[in-house]
Amino acid sequence: MIEVKDLHKSFGDAHILKGITTSFDKGKTNLIIGQSGSGKTVFLKCLLGLFEYEAGTISYDGKIFSNLSESEKRDLRAEIGMVFQGSALFDSMTIAENVMFPLQMFTKMSKSEMEDRADFVLKRVNLPEAHNKMPSEASGGMQKRVAIARAIVNNPKYLFCDEPNSGLDPKTAIVIDNLIQEITDEYQITTVINSHDMNSVMEIGEKIVFLKNGLKAWEGSNKTIFKTDNASVTDFVYSSNLFKKVRKMYIEENE
Amino acid sequence: MTYLHNIGAYFLMIAEMFRKPTKWSVMRQLILKDIDDLIIGSLGIIAFISFFVGGVITIQTALNIDNPLIPKYLVGFATRQSVILEFAPTFTSIIMAGKVGSFITSSIGTMRVTEQIDALEVMGINSLNYLVFPKTIALMLYPFAIAVGMFLGILGGMAACVFGGYSTLADYILGIQTDFDSFHVIYAFIKTFVFAFVLATIPSFYGYYMRGGALEVGKASTTAFVWTSVVIILLNYVITGMLLG
Ligand SMILES: Nc1ncnc2c1ncn2[C@@H]1O[C@H](COP(=O)(O)OP(=O)(O)O)[C@@H](O)[C@H]1O
Numbered sequence: 001m002i003e004v005k006d007l008h009k010s011f012g013d014a015h016i017l018k019g020i021t022t023s024f025d026k027g028k029t030n031l032i033i034g035q036s037g038s039g040k041t042v043f044l045k046c047l048l049g050l051f052e053y054e055a056g057t058i059s060y061d062g063k064i065f066s067n068l069s070e071s072e073k074r075d076l077r078a079e080i081g082m083v084f085q086g087s088a089l090f091d092s093m094t095i096a097e098n099v100m101f102p103l104q105m106f107t108k109m110s111k112s113e114m115e116d117r118a119d120f121v122l123k124r125v126n127l128p129e130a131h132n133k134m135p136s137e138a139s140g141g142m143q144k145r146v147a148i149a150r151a152i153v154n155n156p157k158y159l160f161c162d163e164p165n166s167g168l169d170p171k172t173a174i175v176i177d178n179l180i181q182e183i184t185d186e187y188q189i190t191t192v193i194n195s196h197d198m199n200s201v202m203e204i205g206e207k208i209v210f211l212k213n214g215l216k217a218w219e220g221s222n223k224t225i226f227k228t229d230n231a232s233v234t235d236f237v238y239s240s241n242l243f244k245k246v247r248k249m250y251i252e253e254n255e
Numbered sequence: 256m257t258y259l260h261n262i263g264a265y266f267l268m269i270a271e272m273f274r275k276p277t278k279w280s281v282m283r284q285l286i287l288k289d290i291d292d293l294i295i296g297s298l299g300i301i302a303f304i305s306f307f308v309g310g311v312i313t314i315q316t317a318l319n320i321d322n323p324l325i326p327k328y329l330v331g332f333a334t335r336q337s338v339i340l341e342f343a344p345t346f347t348s349i350i351m352a353g354k355v356g357s358f359i360t361s362s363i364g365t366m367r368v369t370e371q372i373d374a375l376e377v378m379g380i381n382s383l384n385y386l387v388f389p390k391t392i393a394l395m396l397y398p399f400a401i402a403v404g405m406f407l408g409i410l411g412g413m414a415a416c417v418f419g420g421y422s423t424l425a426d427y428i429l430g431i432q433t434d435f436d437s438f439h440v441i442y443a444f445i446k447t448f449v450f451a452f453v454l455a456t457i458p459s460f461y462g463y464y465m466r467g468g469a470l471e472v473g474k475a476s477t478t479a480f481v482w483t484s485v486v487i488i489l490l491n492y493v494i495t496g497m498l499l500g
């Protein structure tokens with residue numbers, strides 16, 4: 001479980017996060033949603049320790065990140081997996097090398113142990129045959145799978161995904177969402193996912209935090225998001241044309 | 256103000272580059288790869304340019320000496336001096352600022368915009384050490400490339416001289432041995448070491464701290480080329496003043 005208390009983050013004069021308090025549960029897919037530019041990526045990068053923040057605390061299963069020593073931070077980092085928005089695969093390495101990279105960095109595994117583990121996770125993300133391809137030869141969906149494989153290869157306790165299905169076709173997007181949810185459940189990971197995609201919200205929104213103007217405007221789940229009368233949330237939910245049309249049809253049908 | 260800020264940030268980057276070193280087994284691979292990309296990959300162009308510019312220097316010198324009182328061996332002497340003192344170390348480095356420099360800026364810049372640098376940082380890797388340090392070490396072999404350039408420049412001069420009929424082979428060889436001062440070679444290699452460090456770190460700086468997308472990567476490469484060249488030219492002036500002045 002990850003707990004965030006009163007998190008503030010600015011870039012120069014721009015106050016991006018204005019005091020966010022929330023928590024993310026273990027074994028669940030926790031979604032951070034909000035319009036583009038609402039600070040989701042900044043929030044995630046604070047959680048990851050990539051950005052320094054002015055105020056607030058973030059704790060990982062009770063351990064407050066900013067109180068940790070350098071070596072404790074290092075140990076914690078070894079338990080974190082991250083899937084970046086554009087996959088962020090190392091383009092000078094093959095797919096298998098990408099997946100083995102965290103093992104090479106964090107563990108004392110032998111080459112063959114690393115290869116076995118990479119085989120295993122690549123199979124888990126349904127890419128049993130792609131080992132020797134370069135990332136540039138892989139499709140967007142494949143790259144995402146590799147990024148997920150790389151993120152989970154070292155058995156992380158925490159998994160972060162920044163818009164994991166942006167740039168993917170709707171079908172692949174759902175497959176990726178479901179893959180993340182299955183893995184989260186299977187290994188009881190605390191997973192935090194940034195999204196502005198209503199499909200993801202419905203599919204895997206076990207817990208949802210809605211950001212607006214640097215503040216948490218609402219919190220709930222895919223079970224409650226359609227029932228709320230919070231104007232910002234309904235605005236966001238029905239900003240999708242599809243949802244608008246479905247809703248209109250629904251209203252017309254019921255008249 | 257931004258100049259001062261950049262200069263400060265540049266020196267902080269250099270200090271940071273030595274902190275929290277990457278595992279040696281990984282670092283060794285990175286260094287070998289960078290030697291291949293930056294040094295071996297540049298030998299062809301350095302050889303090509305040196306040979307032909309050496310030839311041109313010889314032809315120009317020969318054509319400008321029309322006074323019969325000036326001995327013919329001076330052509331070889333002048334070629335040797337220009338190639339060793341300026342052409343091979345400085346001129347070639349400016350060209351390398353374009354070739355090696357823009358390669359470094361665009362490869363690190365692309366890693367920045369595609370979040371590969373963030374991916375390294377998330378894993379607790381010191382990305383400056385991981386990316387910039389091996390390039391700096393690889394470029395410590397740059398003086399060898401320049402030595403090849405010096406040799407080929409003088410050889411190109413010889414070819415132009417003999418085949419163009421400007422003087423005899425014996426005169427040219429006499430010329431390149433006349434008044435040889437080994438300190439000139441030391442001076443040239445001191446310059447080259449300094450330029451190598453500049454060639455590795457300034458383009459890295461512009462790549463590492465860039466923000467934006469593909470367009471900005473291109474702009475950062477151009478800016479890096481300009482500043483690398485300017486710094487090389489200025490340092491050339493300072494080092495020459497200190498060592499030969
Ligand atoms: N490194 C940075 N420096 C300055 N401003 C930034 C930086 N990263 C993000 N921002 C700003 O923070 C705001 C939120 O951005 P972001 O978190 O990327 O939004 P989202 O991911 O929700 O689309 C934007 O206004 C953006 O310009």
Ligand SMILES: [Mg+2]
Pocket residue numbers: 040041162163
């Ligand atoms: Mg974002």
